[in-house]
Amino acid sequence: MRWSAGSVVVVALLTLGVVPAAADSTLIGAPGLGDPYYPLDGNGGYDVTHYDVSIDYEPVAHHLRGTARIDGRVTQPLAQFNLDYSGPPVLMVTVNGQPAGFARDDAHELVITPLLPLPPGLPMRIIVDYAGTAPDTEGKGWTHAPSGGAFAVGEPHGASTWYPLNDTPTDKATFTLHANVPAEWEVMSTGDRTEHVVRDGRLHTTWETRQPTIGYLTTVAVDHFTFLEQRRANGTAVLSAFAPESGENRADEQRLPEILDFLENLYGPYPFDVAGGIYVDTKLPFSLETQTRPTYAPWADLNTVVHELAHQWWGDTMSVRQWSDICLNECFASYTADYLWAERIDHADVDTEYRETVATFLWVPTFWDVALAAPGVGDEFTSVYYRGPLFLHALRKLIGEDVFFTAIKDFVNAHRDGHASMPEFRAFLQTRTSMPLGEFLAEWLDGTSPPRDAFLYPGTLRR
Template sequence: MHRRLIVPGALAASLLLAIPASAAGGTVGAPGIGDPYYPASGNGGYDVSHYDLRLKYQPATDLLEGTATILATTTQALSRFNLDFALDVSEVRVNGKKAAFARSGEQELEITPASPLAKDRPVTVVVRYAGKPSEVKVNGWTSWVRTPDGAVAAQEPESAVWWYPSNDHPLDKATYDISVSVPDGTQAISNGTLQSQSSKLGWTRFNWRSAKPQATYLTTLAIGKFEITTDTTADGVPVVNAYSKDLGANGGAARASIERTAEVAEWLTELFGPYPFDALGGYSPNVTSGFALETQTRPFYSPKQFANGSNVSVVVHEVAHQWYGDSVSVKGWKDIWINEGFARYSQWLWSEKEGEGTAQELADHTYSQHPEGDPFWAVKPGDPGPDDQFHAAVYDRGALALQALRNKVGDETFFELLRGWPAEHAYGNATVGDFVAYAERISDTPLAGLFDTWLYQPTRPEAPAAAEARLLRTPARPGQPEPPASWKKIAATNTIHDHR
């Protein structure tokens, strides 16, 4: 199951009430950004524009040493502010001057600058730190995974607190420069484009850059011994794929799937519009976890995703997220349908393209798998709650909602919506309500009832009338209909949301 940093609502409220409303020369920044699913995630009082991370990692000992330089702008006058971070800190500087710092809870680094910060001013924060991330537990666990030859940081909804200090919530996106020094013969893979690589005294440094806004949980780091392939898309976007050298029997299937990333992205540009970033690819490290994750420009794939052979459908899912989830991100984690419903529906559209079952047929079959009274229908994709944020219903019922929308407004308008939404909210954040309002505006059709039925009602919806739509005809037929040819491949990706 996926892991979460959760502070109960009552406790979060008491923590906020315990913070002084003001202090000399400014107020104290809130220890959370205001997400009710994860009250401890993110922080208040500032907005980050850029992270510059200079790291050194020794795989043999799991020792990570780092200096993070954070460029931000204050959104209020601040006498103190927080970063989300769990490793040991040796020094903090704010605007070049040493700052006091202290721990609060399991993930809060409280920073008190030498003098208060005025509102709407640029601020530079430098944090020096070191630690063994796999040994540092927050709420009993760590997202930093050691591998036989290195380590991987890839997790949702959080992974940053174990390897760099941040404002750890999708609402505060930033650009990144990530420089990592590792022993010669080892590689460091991260997001974006590789700017340079150099070796000195037994260590090799890799410099990666993400030039477009990126959420903290979408930032990834993989250290180990990889086989790396490079290419470019038809539009000239550089592609970097990486595979651990010890993937064993799954290695060939992983490569046969991930190497089709450029092809998948080119097809998705026809549906969603221009690819939103300047880099593309994917990587499969030697980990025991079973999930995949849409880490920006370079998705993470567990080799277990390919245990039964190649599966391009999982690549479709993660590359679709580059538009839906990465470029357009959630405002709060309750809006997860904006990410997962669309990525799952993209798999249905790929099946349709490949002649292995239409989206309509997949909708029919999905619906038939969950009879009246199935707990599946009790989960509300539009606001599933933190315990069900990655429930199968968010993916599959979420995709059913999109098929219902397609049948309601027709293909021409539906695909106009799919292209227009990522353009209208590029590199920003949005809610489910924002999408509903957008769909009503573009289609000139009242849709609130449709979305309420499919995203918010904890019951099995009635099949729409044939005059209105053809969605979900098969449940009226006795027995189980034959699944579309793509069903097994799509079903095999259900562990996408099993974040272990």
């Protein structure tokens, strides 16, 4: 970010969404995975491997009808389990072809009771049908556009407002979207567009995200888009879309192949098979690194494009284990856009910029009072943007150019399609240098006051 008499009765009750008597607590999947910031995010008892989501959307009425097919594997005996979901009313749920009970619990829990308990190791296919008016979350998920269209964007949540899922960074899955809208509208999403055809007055599109992704990194956008098609020198297809009032962003998006070349030089091969961007014209306070095709607010500039594309490495292919690890996403994306692009493309003196920033904020307590390593719930999207780049620049000057750039490239590539944490990053850095880093990392990452001068001005940053 840039800022649901006998077996006939049982089946009937299940189909109507009536949950039988409570299951044995040892056979119930956990309603959350205990993330320190969002403990009810995600669910226990299963792993998802693929989502296949089909939606019909009527922009004028804001009516959304969907079917989500969720393929995965059971990891513990399950008589009941949850999905994260806060969208339109659920009509029916099946598990492995059998009707299942369902109930909405709390703001975003869909509790599902299979007809028969599921043993561990069993493949599982959940199908959820849902339909109704899709309310406007105003940037916290399903969001209405000025044209009458809509798009889905939000971090750390957002996906659960338009389809049910296991909403946790630790359960990545591939993703297919089939979207059906009136023919005068267009659809954008993440991944490769494999179908785009008008039949009987409606547009049918299909999008395939072939590399595993997290829920908040998926999206759909419906609007009167115009398109920009490009191709990188290596053949990667680049498809970008612009909502009616976002055309002025086209010039920056035309530089996307150049930006990806720049990022590959820093972090290794681009981790996905397609690229692009989605420019909305709704007033949003942030843009978001939706996988393969970031979603941009109207104010987005070239710096924002570089930031969100850097996230394709730092945040998308390599994702956080917990939300407390958010510096791995935002510190690196911010440093890439604010310092590395400025230095290597615009030839800016970033050492001077660093010193001037430190001098400006050295005696401002609020600049330092949120730790980078674990900002705390509600503060995760604060200091990582403005102090994260300073930390990384100081680290670079402390351990040297070659060690720094080789280490960060190796680290992000070692976790492609996977996860990493701040403790892992700290331990990895120490394996790349004989210089003791413990105190430096503690003061920069754990501290809530300025680091001592030796760590604030290492190497060529010394005053």
